Amino acid sequence: MNASAENGAMPRYCTQPPQTQPVLRPDLNPNRSRAILLVRAKWINGTVLHYAFLDQGGDIGGSEQLDEVRHAFQAWKALGLGLEFQEVADPGDSEIRIVFQENEGSASYVGRDNLGISTTQPTMTFGWDLTTPYGKATALHETGHAIGFAHEHQNPFAGIVWNEERVYADLGAPPNNWPHEVTFNNILRKLSQNEVTGSTWDPDSIMEYSFGPGLIVRPEQYRGGIPASLSLSATDKERVLQWYPPLHAQPPRLQAFQSTPLQLATGQQADFEIVPTETRSYQIGTFGNSDVVLALFEDTDSGLQYVAADDDSGQDRNGRLEAKLVKDHRYVARARLYSAWGSGSIAVMYW
Template sequence: MTFTISPATPSQQPLGEQSQLTEPPLTRNKRGVASPDKTWPQHSVLKISLLNMTAEQKQVTKENINKWAPHTNLFFKFTDKPDGDIRITANNKTKAAWSRIGTDAQRTPAPEPTMSIGFDRPPASVATTIQHEFGHALGLKHEHQHPDRTLELNKAQIYKKYKSLEKERYEANHDIIRPFPRREVKLSTYDQNSIMHYGFSESLVNDAKAISKPTQLSESDKNFIQSLYPADNSLLGKLLNTTIRKLVSS
C-alpha cells in the first residue's frame, strides 16, 4: 500500500476539463466520466479549507463531502485556514457554484478558492450541489457530456438560458453540453442517474422529455469513484486505513 501525505506535483494540463486517458478500461457495471490525469495520488490526505462559512454551512458541507469518503482511499481533513489543497468558499448571494477539476486545484495560488458554493437555494439543493462540485474536485466530469449519452439537447435554448456567455465562447471552451471526445476522458457506461448529470427541462431537450437532476450519489457513482481510488483490502491496508482515518478526524 502506498500512502501519500501530500498530493503530487500539479498536473501540467491547462485549466478546464480536458485530459488524456491513461488508465485501464473499466468493467461494465461502473459508470462515469473522469479526467485521469487530474485524479489525486492514491491514499492522499486532502486538506479541505472551509472559508467564509457559518457553522451550519460548514457542517452541511462536511456532511455532503463525506458522502464520497467511504468510496475512495483518500482521507479528508477539514480546516478553517486558507491553506488547503481544496479551498471552498461560500457565496450567500447566488445559486451559482463551480469547482476546479481534481489536481487543477494545485494550480490555483492560495488563498484563492478552488471551489465556490452558492447557498442562495433550498437546503436539499445545497446538499446536491456540494456533492456534485466535490465530484469535480475528485476528478469527475459532467456525466451528460458522456460521448454515449442518449439525450438530444436543444442547443439553441440552452445557449439562450445561459445568455451571459456567448455561443462562441461556449463552443471555444467545450461548453457544458458538448460531448467529450472519447480519447480525452476515462469512461464507463453512461449513467443518467449520476450526481454529475445535469437536469434539463422539457424546453431544453429535443424529444420533450424532461430530465430530473439527480439528488444523491448513484450506485454507479460509488463504483466508478472506487475504480479511480481503489481500496487496499489487505489486512495491513485495512489496519493502516483505520488508523489514519482516526488521526485525520481527531
C-alpha cells in the same frame, strides 16, 4: 448541479472552470495519449485532501452551510474510498479552498487541477443555500468535481442532441446570464471518449445536470427533460471505487536495491512501504516503458505527510524521486500507472 427555482423558473447551474489540457507531443503513441487523458485529473489514491473555508458562509448563510460541505465529503468517504478528507484552518495547508458567494454561483476545479490554483484563491464556490435538497446535492456535485469527475451530460456516450439555439437562449437569460462560451463549455461541449471511464451514460449521476423540457432533441425519452439527481447513483459509487479503492492496511515492503515488478493496468496503483536502514539521500524510481505518477509520503504522528512526487507522463524517461530518508522511519511510495508499452514489463525500486 443546479439550484431549484420556484414557480418553474430556470434553475441556476454549476459553472465548472475549463479543465487543464496536458500538452502532449503530436508524435506520441495514441494509446499513451488516451491513457494520460483518462488518468490525468485523478488523485493518487490514499491522498489526504485538505480543505479550508475562506469564509463562514459568506452571504449565503452561517455554519450550517459549512456543515453541508463536510457532510458531502463524508458521503463520498463513507463508500470506503482510499482518499481521506481533512479540514484545516490555514488555507495555505489546503488543496481545496471554499467560499460562499451568491453572485459567483457554484463551481469547482476538477481533481488535480486544484493544485494549479494559488493558495490565496478559492477552488470551490457555492452560490446558493446548501440546506435544501438541491443544495445538499450541489455539495455532493461540487465535491465530486474536486475528486476528479466531470459533468455527466457531457459524456460522449450519452448521445445527446441539443436544441442548441434554445440552450443558448435559456442559459443566456436570468438567473444564469451565461455568455455563449460558458454554455458551450458546461453543457454543449462533449468530452473526448479518452476522458471518461466506461462506455455508458448515467443520467442518474450526481454529476448530471437536471434539464427542463425543450432543450434535448435526442434521446427522445429525454425531450421532456432530465430530473434532478439528489444523491449518488449506483454507477457513481462503482466508478469512484474503481479510481479510489480501499487501501491495504499494510502495503508490501520495498527492500533497497531490489527491483519489484508492477503488474498494473491503466489507472491502477501500487503502494509500497519503505523503512530505510540508514539515514541518507535515496532515489526512488520506476523502470520500463511506462507513464507513471510516483509519489512519496512519510508516516508521522499526524498521518502521512507528502514528501515528493514525479509525473513522467508523455515523456521518454522514467519517474525519479530523490529525498533524504531517516533510519527506521516509515515511508509509503505510491505509483499510479497511465500506460505501459513495448514489453509492458515495469518495476519500481529504491536505492
